[in-house]
Amino acid sequence: MDFSQFNEADTQRMQQLLERNQMRDFMRLYSGLVQRCFDSCVTDFTSKTMSTKEEGCVSRCTDKFMKHAERVGQRFAEQNSALMEEQSKK
Amino acid sequence: MSFTGMFGRGGKVGLSAQESQANFMMAEQEIEMVTDLFNRVSDSCLKKCIPDTYLEPDLNKGESVCLDRCVAKFFEVNKQVGAKLQDISAQNQASQQSRGGLF
Numbered sequence: 001m002d003f004s005q006f007n008e009a010d011t012q013r014m015q016q017l018l019e020r021n022q023m024r025d026f027m028r029l030y031s032g033l034v035q036r037c038f039d040s041c042v043t044d045f046t047s048k049t050m051s052t053k054e055e056g057c058v059s060r061c062t063d064k065f066m067k068h069a070e071r072v073g074q075r076f077a078e079q080n081s082a083l084m085e086e087q088s089k090k
Numbered sequence: 091m092s093f094t095g096m097f098g099r100g101g102k103v104g105l106s107a108q109e110s111q112a113n114f115m116m117a118e119q120e121i122e123m124v125t126d127l128f129n130r131v132s133d134s135c136l137k138k139c140i141p142d143t144y145l146e147p148d149l150n151k152g153e154s155v156c157l158d159r160c161v162a163k164f165f166e167v168n169k170q171v172g173a174k175l176q177d178i179s180a181q182n183q184a185s186q187q188s189r190g191g192l193f
Contacts, residue, residue, distance in 0.1 A: 010114050017118060021125065028129070040142035063147035068140055071154060072132045075161035080124065083165060 029069070037061035127168070135160035 041057035042050070050058075139156035140149075149157070 007110060010110055013114065014117065018121070021121065025125065025129075032133075036136075036142070037144075041144065057144045060144040060147040061142075064140065064144060064149060065136070067147075067149045068136055068153075068157065069132060071149065071157050072135055072161055073128070075158055076128050076131055079161055079165040080127075083169075 033062060033065050036065065131161055131164045134164060 037058045041054050041061055044051070044054070135157050139153050139160055
């Protein structure tokens with residue numbers, strides 16, 4: 001992000017905004033992940049505790065989701081900068 | 091709201107408070123838009139590419155390639171819909187103007 005057009009106070013404000021957004025996005029990621037992994041891994045309610053199978057599934061689900069987010073993030077950055085470049089040409 | 095810009099303390103000298111406020115709001119809106127787009131791409135491509143049987147913790151080849159293509163295609167659709175909407179609104183405007191000319 002280019003903050004060169006901002007003065008000191010606005011740069012600070014922008015920083016605060018980014019931090020707030022980061023927190024919000026993290027909470028969103030977290031709750032989405034819980035939802036997804038719960039829905040796909042936990043289907044058996046004959047016991048109150050998680051089975052080894054369920055725990056393994058949740059662990060794999062979390063790992064995989066993080067890798068998914070990372071990869072989508074990379075491709076997104078590429079596509080988005082290509083789009084920006086195209087728009088700035090117009 | 092800050093008025094430090096008016097006195098040229100840091101940042102560009104001569105940028106009025108209103109201008110810097112407008113800049114700020116534009117930047118804020120852009121961040122919101124990009125974040126929202128990312129979240130939507132991420133959700134869609136997760137649903138379409140990652141089956142919810144978690145047999146392995148890694149993305150396999152097929153899933154990886156699917157994600158790459160999914161992101162690219164999402165942007166394509168984004169572009170196509172945008173262009174189409176622009177066409178439609180241009181047409182609407184043109185027809186409104188021509189009607190306005192007739193009556």
